[in-house]
Amino acid sequence: MTELPLIGEAVAVAAEPRLAGARIGVVTFPGTLDDRDAARAVRLAGATAVELWHGDTEIGDVDAVVIPGGFSYGDYLRAGAIARFAPLMSKIIDAANSDAKLPVLGICNGFQILTESHLLPGSMIKNDHLKFLCRDQVLRVENANTAWTLDYQAGQEITIPLKNQDGQYIADEKTLDALEAEGRVVFRYVGFNPNGSRRDIAGISNAAGNVVGLMPHPEHAVEPGFGPESLDGVGGSDTDGLGFFTSVLNKIVGGDK
């Protein structure tokens, strides 16, 4: 008899063998914090996580890249402002803009680095309430056609942790209008705007949909027993964030699920 765990779902997501060959790079800068978590998420989704060092001059053999959260270089100047100049970043920028359209996901500080790199428009400033805030955040998936959201339904609501100090997304009205018109607002805060972000924007993509950045942390909602449901009892599941990683893997491997 299989004993049911007391917490989390009875069945963890069963990784599909066909995904195991996919390689996802996870970048570490000095001050990166959630790199091991992002690597764990990649593994739980069924792929191989590859450590990438900010000083590397080649991306190497990876099929996608995650730029995880943290405080690169302490964020003392402006979040992400120094990290964008890392040797590896110029390679990532080139690969993301190339015809191959390398899928890139920037989470939290990673999102800030992507805007500083001009892979994504706009910028992040300090939360409107001026405090660091850690909470379980409901998001609506507005665009389920990006490389990182294929496994979600448009309009689907997911709950994943949010934790940052500089999470207020801003851009000029023209840019915001363009993002809306082009369907590049990928995630929106639902119920509560935790930081004053314009138009409740939690995450956006580039025009091609291969580069996605968001402030909340999908890699902290990938494992039964360690996500928002188990920690805070928000209802729903502990694994709402896993779809980011399975989305990109399915895209890489191709074909029907």
Add this chain to the structure above:
Amino acid sequence: MTTETSKKFNIDTVENAAKTPDTELPWAELGLKQNEFDEIVKVLGRRPTGAELAMYSVMWSEHCSYKSSKNHLRQFGQKVTEEMKKDMLVGIGENAGVTNLGDGWAVTFKIESHNSPSFVEPYQGAATGIGGIVRDIISMGARPVAVMDPLRFGAIDHPDTARVMHGAVAGIGGYGNSLGLPNIGGEMVFDSVYQGNPLVNALAVGVMRHEDIRLANASGKGNKVVLFGARTGGDGIGGASVLASESFDDTKPSKRPAVQVGDPFAEKVLIECCLELFKGSLVEGIQDLGAAGISCATSELASNGDGGMQVELTSVLLRDPTLTPGEILMSESQERMMAVVTPENVEAFEAVMDKWAVEYSWLGEVTDTGRLIITWEGDVIVDVDPRTVAHDGPVYDRPYARPEWQDAVQADTFTGSVQDAGRPAAPAELAAAVTELVASPNMCSKAWITNQYDRYVGGNTSMAFPDDAGVVRVDEESGLGVALATDANGRYTYLDPYHGAQLALAEAYRNVATAGAIPMAVSDCLNFGSPEDPDVMWQLAEAIRGLSDACMVLGIPVTGGNVSLYNQTGTTPIHPSPVVAVLGKLDDVARRTPSGWREDGQAIYMLGTTGAELDGSEWANMRGHLGGQPPKVDLEAERALGEILINASRDGMIDSAHDLSEGGLAAALVESSLRYGVGARIALQDVMDRDGVDLFTALFSESQGRAVVGVPRSEEVRFTDMCTARGFAHTRIGVVDAASGKLEINGVDALSLDVLREAHEGTLPKYFG
């Protein structure tokens, strides 16, 4: 560069000191007493140089030498059985104790104070408190995995409390969040006794494989001594001596320059860099630089090793080139480590430093002379036996006596007092009382604080605030993990220091067991007033005696901790506040028990019995009364309760458990309901009949050794059989009601969970925005 620098100073060499015995030295300004200075002269056989005086003054300070508490602290090492030692891999005396978790895993944890700096400069004081305790954990060879912060501030409505609160919480978050360490719990108490002396304690826990344990010693003649991390600056000079070891006094100048300034980014890089050094076995001994800076690191490394070290002080990388040798020795600049490296490993060591872009400088080497020799451009400015600096400081048998006022305080019970007039009895009054309780400063939701801390980072947090204990997974394969709780009740300890300290231990023990973990080890942070006051000294002596006795009964050893004295303003000390941290082990964190119930129809049981124990309670506190005797301590009952909770968790007999402590059953019922927003129907008649108490007492008494648990219907027989077999009092007091949205207690007007939540969560935002 160095030649230019040295010209600015009149360097007081050992040679010069020997020739000029009558030179006046500022020993009093550095916090030394006449007898202590005389002792230094005796030890050296001459007057100390300026640099030596600086070293002795910080290392012989109360903060570093434990001179007032040492004679009492010995009990923690004496009252230990072989059984208690079996899992202790490293005991008291190192940077932190280490406990065996099995499967080759070890855990190290420690709690420390950063009280005085956090009052003077709350943000930096609290931030560097985290930084310091985390470096202690790294020094043991461990990867830090979580932090916790027990906090005690002045009255919630005092204007200065907001300054300290905002600064300290932002500092803890700003530093801890930037290190990638989840903050998994702590405490928050408001009491005017802490107005001028807030308590900011910090706990860190780290894990390692057995083979990775590192100790602070410098062995092997010819091995190189290296200082790495941040540069040395002028911050925190004399932090341990003039700041942490004296009472505050309005007549003296601000002590702000004695507070260190933190750089969490530097510390995060330092953590990763040290872990890489450990992985490559590149260091022989390692020591963090905290209180007393280079003075402490060199003298402790040398005296714990082969006993000799030679250091050239001009090799220290400086942020401020104008620092004098004494200042360099005393500086408490943060994010620095000192290590001992074999000549063969020098190159590999430097490669790791370069990879992480960490600055380092080679200061000297280990010798077998038994002397710590520090030179300034080759001139000897320190020539001491390092033991005399690090270990053989003064020890005082401070006079102590039971205060004259203690009897009067203990005779002044709450029941029947002026403040007890109009005790709630009618259903509406009791409902109002419960609501008032859970909105009170000490019982309200601490989410305003904990939402400023990252509880997710690391991906191993299995349970965090507001559950009874924080739980972190250690081994991703097996699910092996640890649970941690910290507790103290200054009011109980004020009423009876011996039993008050035991109650702090009992509560932390109970919290860990409530989470389903087996308690294994203790770390304590003893926050008290001035040891020069015999009343305070008696409180300290009694608390240590009580705590060490209780550890024996519960069978868990103290593996480390810290003493913080002089927490007083003028002649008014804080309540004696021994903060006790207990660490427990879970074979699989998936088995941890949360504090709230969720499943409709589950039975709610209360474990333990209730007496009329309102003295020192939150209810009495809310009514402005403090007197009488604290709740009775029954450590055997705590142990029995703990075993029931642990077994029930392991065998899946309970789905929720919450310990009863401050605020009694009323607080526990509300918290268990609000945890997941699921109500309950409660009837306490059986408890009242059995224990001979009225409804008010059943709800607000703070009798110990109690918990409420949620039991699935299918497990009820098995659970009650277990309690009966163990002879432990258990009463079915109600049932979970998922649909009602209310907490309904017979004899109390129904309490809407929405109203309770608003009351519970509204308090801190109301005062702090």
